[in-house]
Amino acid sequence: MKYPDKIIIVTVILIICHPAVGLTGDDPSGETWWQLVERANRNEEYVSALDYLSRIEINQPDNPELARARVTILNNLGNKYYQERDIARARDVFLEALEIDPANFVTLRMLGEISYFSQHLDDAERYWKEALAVKAGDPSLRAQLTKLNKEKKVEGKLNSSSLANFDIRYHGGDSSYDIYDIQSNLLEAYQEIGYDFNYYPIGSIVVLLYTGEEFSRLRDAPHWVGALNDGKIRLPVRSDQLDGDEIKAILWHEYTHSLIKDETNNNCPRWLHEGLAQHEQAKVIPVDVSPLDGAIRQGKLIPLSQLDRAFGFDQSGGAARLAYAEAYSLTEYLLEKYGFWKINVILQELKKGRGWRDVFEEELLMPVSELEKEWREAI
Ligand SMILES: [Zn+2]
Numbered sequence: 001m002k003y004p005d006k007i008i009i010v011t012v013i014l015i016i017c018h019p020a021v022g023l024t025g026d027d028p029s030g031e032t033w034w035q036l037v038e039r040a041n042r043n044e045e046y047v048s049a050l051d052y053l054s055r056i057e058i059n060q061p062d063n064p065e066l067a068r069a070r071v072t073i074l075n076n077l078g079n080k081y082y083q084e085r086d087i088a089r090a091r092d093v094f095l096e097a098l099e100i101d102p103a104n105f106v107t108l109r110m111l112g113e114i115s116y117f118s119q120h121l122d123d124a125e126r127y128w129k130e131a132l133a134v135k136a137g138d139p140s141l142r143a144q145l146t147k148l149n150k151e152k153k154v155e156g157k158l159n160s161s162s163l164a165n166f167d168i169r170y171h172g173g174d175s176s177y178d179i180y181d182i183q184s185n186l187l188e189a190y191q192e193i194g195y196d197f198n199y200y201p202i203g204s205i206v207v208l209l210y211t212g213e214e215f216s217r218l219r220d221a222p223h224w225v226g227a228l229n230d231g232k233i234r235l236p237v238r239s240d241q242l243d244g245d246e247i248k249a250i251l252w253h254e255y256t257h258s259l260i261k262d263e264t265n266n267n268c269p270r271w272l273h274e275g276l277a278q279h280e281q282a283k284v285i286p287v288d289v290s291p292l293d294g295a296i297r298q299g300k301l302i303p304l305s306q307l308d309r310a311f312g313f314d315q316s317g318g319a320a321r322l323a324y325a326e327a328y329s330l331t332e333y334l335l336e337k338y339g340f341w342k343i344n345v346i347l348q349e350l351k352k353g354r355g356w357r358d359v360f361e362e363e364l365l366m367p368v369s370e371l372e373k374e375w376r377e378a379i
Pocket of ligand 1: 253257273274277
């Protein structure tokens with residue numbers, strides 16, 4: 001079950017030129033309003049920056065430079081909300097920017113991205129096409145549009161069912177599974193897994209249930225990939241191969257990825273992501289750790305420093321199975337020794353954008369190499 005990171009957050013660098021006249025402020029520090037705008041923006045205090053900017057705008061309502069500055073700061077604010085997973089506010093802010101400048105590349109691209117991840121594919125296509133008209137030939141946006149068009153052909157035909165935080169898209173005519181079972185699997189995941197992590201995402205999570213053939217067509221993934229989470233949960237329901245519990249286990253696994261991504265602002269090492277996802281999955285069906293035995297006997301365990309790389313699409317099925325087994329075993333070792341509450345503390349620290357090695361060393365009071373040694377001795 002592969003978990004690539006696909007969300008692209010556009011970094012916005014504020015470049016505002018210094019407008020020439022009439023911008024002197026009257027604050028006690030003597031700084032001009034403009035300097036306050038710049039400082040607030042630099043400190044990522046975008047709401048204040050907009051407020052300071054409005055003091056200048058009162059006297060120069062038609063200054064295009066000020067309008068450009070407003071759009072840039074709104075884009076920064078929208079990006080900040082987006083990174084904090086406050087999608088509704090991010091969207092409002094980008095729409096406000098769009099009112100001022102309907103041809104701003106960053107605004108259009110981000111509105112497209114928000115529409116895409118909330119499964120409003122027509123809106124996403126419209127915004128991205130408009131963005132491409134502004135910056136013709138942007139290669140990554142072109143690639144996104146191509147991917148979107150492929151997905152639209154399949155996903156446009158799916159039925160939709162919204163329940164609580166889940167926006168589920170599925171084949172209504174497929175009688176091999178019951179959509180109510182899928183819904184209850186997800187609701188249970190939300191409650192049970194949320195209880196472990198003490199975290200309940202507030203945003204909507206898109207779950208796409210494909211046929212096996214559709215899944216292969218849309219994803220260029222190796223055969224060992226059973227489902228995907230690239231910001232949306234994508235699952236091939238091969239009913240001839242999967243029973244109800246297996247589908248539930250995959251949904252729990254993938255939902256755990258969504259939760260961790262949301263909780264840590266997408267800053268969790270891959271091995272811990274996969275370890276925790278399997279920990280939750282194992283509550284439905286036990287995880288196969290047999291690849292560990294041979295690797296231990298032959299001294300071929302993957303070093304922790306290389307474990308994240310071992311989940312790549314370029315890996316063989318055998319190598320990937322070993323990586324999953326190791327991630328699971330190490331995570332179980334951590335949970336047993338320190339408890340889930342410690343993992344939650346670590347996740348909270350990761351949310352601040354810190355490197356995982358620093359966080360582990362600080363929280364576990366030992367070097368990561370020591371942790372790895374202890375775990376190897378224990379298995
Ligand atoms: Zn996974």
